[in-house]
Amino acid sequence: MLPGRTTSPSAPRHTRADLVARAQCATLAASRVPAPDPGGALAELDAVLAAGRGREPGLRALLLRLSLVARTILASDAAGADPGDPAGSTAAIDRQLDELLALVAEYGLSLFAADAQMLVARRAMLDDDDHTALAAVSEALAHLEEPVLVDHAPTLAEHRRNLACTRRLAASTLVSLDLHDLAETLLDQAAETETTGYERVRLGLSWGLRLERGGRPGGERIRAAAELAADLRPDAAPEQRPLLRAACVLARGHAPATTTVARHLARQDAAALAREHAVASQHDRLLAHVARARALERADEVAAAVCLLEELRARRPRGEPGLGLTVSRELARLRAALAPSADLVARRARAAADDYTAQLEAALWTLQEARVHSLRTHLAHDRLRREHGQVAALALADALTGLPNRRALDRALAETLAGCAPGATPAVAMVDVDRFKQINDTISHAHGDEVLRGVAAALRSSLRAPDLVARYGGDEFVVVLPDTAPADAAAALGRAATAVAAMPSGAAAGRPVTLSVGVVGALPGEAADEVLARADAVMYAVKRAGGGAVRGPDGPAPLARPAGAARSRS
DSSP: OOTTOOOOTTSOOOOHHHHHHHHHHHHHHHHSBSOSOHHHHHHHHHHHHHHTTTSOHHHHHHHHHHHHHHHHHHHTTGGGSOTTOGGGOSHHHHHHHHHHHHHHHHHTOHHHHHHHHHHHHHHHHHTTOHHHHHHHHHHHHHHHTSSSOOOOOSSHHHHHHHHHHHHHHHHHHHHHTTOHHHHHHHHHHHTTTSOOHHHHHHHHHHHHHHHHHTTSOOHHHHHHHHHHHHHHGGGOOGGGHHHHHHHHHHTTOSSOOSSHHHHHHHHHHHHHHHHOOOBSOHHHHHHHHHHHHHHHHHTTOHHHHHHHHHHHHHTOOTTOHHHHHHHHHHHHHHHHHHSOSSOHHHHHHHHHHHHHHHHHHHHHHHHHHHHHHHHHHHHHHHHHHHHHHHHHHHTTBOTTTOSBOHHHHHHHHHHHHHHOOTTOOOEEEEEEETTHHHHHHHTOHHHHHHHHHHHHHHHHHHSOTTSEEEEEETTEEEEEETTOOHHHHHHHHHHHHHHHHTOGGGGGGTSOOOEEEEEEEOOTTOOHHHHHHHHHHHHHHHHHTTSSEEEETTEEOOOOOOTTOOOOOO
8 A cells, every 4th residue: 555645544534624614713713813712723723733634735735824824823922922822932833834835845736835935934024034034925926926826626616715815815924024016916916806905905004104104105005095995894804894994094194183073083083993802913903003093193192192002012013024113103203292392402302313213214115125126036037937937838737627738648657667667667547537528518518627627636636746647638537656556556546536526516416526447557668558558448447337436457446435426337
């Protein structure tokens, strides 16, 4: 039996949907600031990860991504947490990051590779390591520009959800690094298929405050964010409402109100923000506090605004360098407003401090612009290198499934047969989807495409990284398993067939999707077309016997048949 393909027969089998739903709920609970039960959320995520051990790589990567998102958010609030609290520890983040990076590298999960690099950036930001963070962001954005983003999702709907989550993680990371224009480009790309309104409000507020900090007009971006926030507020989730309210408050500016009514409205704004406790992220928490401080300033309660920002700075979250500077700038500005202005020496000292601050901000602005330019240049060079390689790569890839096509299979199989050592020949399997024409004719060709994508993902996820899965044409696939005995290969394909039968896309057809699989071992000196012909003959023998089975050289392989599966000739 092949290594890494066994699971304990006594272990309870959780469905993919159950594991993903549990992880998503725990991540959502951990992501709220403040988290109601961080320890409980992490314990649930650890339990889900344990239940996912030995499962398909795409599922394991998804669960690790969710766990890491929760842990990085909780770790960002470590300044106010118990040092012994595991939520404030980065050791677990480092271990899970290493596991995710190894997984995406071994199985070519390019979509989760982008997530992994963005999470590496998040981890570096916890230690104020901007250099590592920017390098990881560059690599993540390069992954997101790849023509085919692989996650081994069993359905197109899940792939689209995964892609949306990846883009949201990337955009929020870019905003936290003050890379607003890159975040805007990413959200523009996502807008074709995803709802990005809330992310755009966050981007607009953060960008506007950054512009103001650099001595540039940022009010237009803040007002645009406020207009969008007003449209989103009626249907917003509870944890989104504080940021949407903050957008409207920030759009009113911070100049002291000149009438009693205006001061009363400003106090109402500040009180409303004070009542909002749970927010969606640490970044949103900082924005909401800045908005509340400005409302207090408008209400002529500058001392209260200073107290609020002093408390916020004392518990400033890790991993938010840009907004941390904004909080410090707001605090310095308000303290200056409280200082007596009649003293000439004090006024001169304040003016000198203001000049120094302006020069520092100008230097930071120049440095940030240089970073963005360097990042864009790196991405452009990477894009050119990738485009040269993709011309050849796309000619060897199947457009629907992302698998190698027949041309790539012919080349790879010939190389495998020519390079194998004596006694270490590969096993080759021909795989056919049963009743595929019926699926196309009775449901739709679009559903047929969904089935083929699901079969491709199930085959790829069920096999080892060195095993080649290629689309042979139509509803046929070929699997090449280097240095594998035919009986072991048949057992592995049997497990893959069981995974295919469990796909939700089979529900529309009223019965599970089944496979007819023929497995043979390559003979010494045998050519690629000869071994494929033998595997094809065994596969057709399976179909003549009713289909829905895996047959090796020694007869049918054991196959766990799901309830409702029946042999059917097609």
